Amino acid sequence: MTSRRAFLRGAGAAAGFFGASLVSRAALAALPEAPSMASPGTQPPLAPPNGRPYQPVVTLNGWTLPWRMKDGWKEFHLVAEPVVRELAPGMKANLWGYNGQSPGPTIECVEGDRLRIFVTNRLPEHTTIHWHGVLLPNGMDGVGGLTQPHIPAGKTFVYEFEMRKSGTFMYHPHADEMVQMAMGMMGFIVVHPKNPAVMRVDRDFVFLINAFHIEPGAYTPRVATMLDFNLWAWNSRVFPGIDPFVVRRGDRVRIRIGNLTMTNHPIHLHGHEFEVTGTDGGWVPKSARWPETTVDVAVGQMRAIEFVADAPGDWAIHCHKSHHVMNPMGHDVPTMIGVDQRGLAEKILRLVPDYMVMGERGMADMGEMEMPLPENTLPMMTGTGPFGPLEMGGMFSVVKVREGLARDDYRDPGWYRHPPGTVAYEWTGAPPLAERDGGVPAAEAPERAAAGRILRARKPAGGHNH
Numbered sequence: 127m128t129s130r131r132a133f134l135r136g137a138g139a140a141a142g143f144f145g146a147s148l149v150s151r152a153a154l155a156a157l158p159e160a161p162s163m164a165s166p167g168t169q170p171p172l173a174p175p176n177g178r179p180y181q182p183v184v185t186l187n188g189w190t191l192p193w194r195m196k197d198g199w200k201e202f203h204l205v206a207e208p209v210v211r212e213l214a215p216g217m218k219a220n221l222w223g224y225n226g227q228s229p230g231p232t233i234e235c236v237e238g239d240r241l242r243i244f245v246t247n248r249l250p251e252h253t254t255i256h257w258h259g260v261l262l263p264n265g266m267d268g269v270g271g272l273t274q275p276h277i278p279a280g281k282t283f284v285y286e287f288e289m290r291k292s293g294t295f296m297y298h299p300h301a302d303e304m305v306q307m308a309m310g311m312m313g314f315i316v317v318h319p320k321n322p323a324v325m326r327v328d329r330d331f332v333f334l335i336n337a338f339h340i341e342p343g344a345y346t347p348r349v350a351t352m353l354d355f356n357l358w359a360w361n362s363r364v365f366p367g368i369d370p371f372v373v374r375r376g377d378r379v380r381i382r383i384g385n386l387t388m389t390n391h392p393i394h395l396h397g398h399e400f401e402v403t404g405t406d407g408g409w410v411p412k413s414a415r416w417p418e419t420t421v422d423v424a425v426g427q428m429r430a431i432e433f434v435a436d437a438p439g440d441w442a443i444h445c446h447k448s449h450h451v452m453n454p455m456g457h458d459v460p461t462m463i464g465v466d467q468r469g470l471a472e473k474i475l476r477l478v479p480d481y482m483v484m485g486e487r488g489m490a491d492m493g494e495m496e497m498p499l500p501e502n503t504l505p506m507m508t509g510t511g512p513f514g515p516l517e518m519g520g521m522f523s524v525v526k527v528r529e530g531l532a533r534d535d536y537r538d539p540g541w542y543r544h545p546p547g548t549v550a551y552e553w554t555g556a557p558p559l560a561e562r563d564g565g566v567p568a569a570e571a572p573e574r575a576a577a578g579r580i581l582r583a584r585k586p587a588g589g590h591n592h
């Protein structure tokens with residue numbers, strides 16, 4: 127133990143002397159392997175190969191970091207490094223993350239486990255890792271300058287602590303925080319209860335809410351943005367790049383949602399009621415839960431929601447801030463609803479032959495048109511469902527509830543096939559009567575007919591006022 131630490135310090139010093147590119151030929155032999163992930167797709171849950179058993183989580187568009195057991199410690203190796211992350215098909219971003227992706231891999235362990243986490247810094251600047259919500263010795267808390275020296279570029283530091291309680295926590299730098307989090311550095315920590323029967327669910331998903339500011343055509347986020355982010359992401363993915371949550375009808379489902387952006391996100395699930403069963407402070411006692419369909423996840427919070435997936439179908443799950451279910455858009459879009467642009471368009475078309483009249487009837491047109499875009503950006507409102515354009519972007523996905531899936535089957539089952547007669551349909555009878563024209567027969571709706579007469583009576587009076 128002591129000799130091992132001395133060895134690591136020695137290796138670190140040598141690496142510093144030879145430069146970052148030589149880090150660790152020697153040290154790597156002693157360090158646990160640092161697996162790297164090349165795919166932005168949701169990886170199958172990692173069944174624990176050793177230690178206490180548990181039901182593993184599924185990281186949305188992510189993965190769980192393998193570990194090795196050594197002398198009673200679970201040893202993990204995180205590598206902080208620049209990564210290229212596909213945010214959705216058609217757009218890649220130069221981010222900073224861990225082990226090949228942003229966010230970093232999920233760290234899973236069990237209450238009572240002793241963790242030794244090696245953190246190698248391959249960034250061009252120093253970093254640290256703070257273990258948000260974990261109860262640990264002060265010197266392991268990862269606040270650069272306060273509880274430890276920063277991890278210089280090219281060096282590896284070791285964190286050691288025991289997981290005193292189960293729950294859902296997050297990790298992120300506490301060093302040049304605004305830049306490093308704007309670049310995508312964050313990850314989840316799931317500590318499973320010692321007794322697998324406690325808080326047991328059938329499917330357990332995790333994702334972090336994050337946000338980026340990348341100008342259309344650019345690849346690297348702006349790092350000084352405070353509010354004006356234009357890519358609202360779940361695990362560094364935006365719709366239509368976010369995988370669905372595939373669940374079996376009757377499953378008890380948990381979704382753990384952490385927010386490391388700079389604003390709150392009201393996450394709304396369709397077709398089901400859920401309860402908040404956990405926060406980054408721990409599990410919520412049963413007596414303190416109530417039914418919800420929207421949970422507001424404030425800045426720096428985690429909320430675990432649970433529901434029984436009893437309704438088959440494709441159920442939307444999304445942030446309820448409507449500008450968070452859009453991809454990059456100009457904020458200068460004027461309200462054109464009801465504005466007759468015909469005269470204007472004619473004049474502009476003489477100068478700009480490709481000019482398109484937009485917004486006159488709302489912005490749905492934009493979801494249908496595939497307009498030419500700059501390289502490496504995404505349409506503002508996009509995606510196609512079984513019935514047409516979805517007109518979404520950003521923080522939107524679908525919970526797909528299906529009959530009879532295998533326990534561990536998370537493959538996308540395709541769109542839901544609605545039983546005949548269960549889809550909203552067009553009325554093809556007589557056209558509705560225009561009540562303002564006095565068309566509502568008094569016998570059918572006397573109060574509405576009366577209202578119509580009042581409207582007509584008032585109109586001339588209003589006109590004289592001007």
Ligand SMILES: [Cu+2]
Nearest residue numbers: 391445447450
């Ligand atoms: Cu939001």
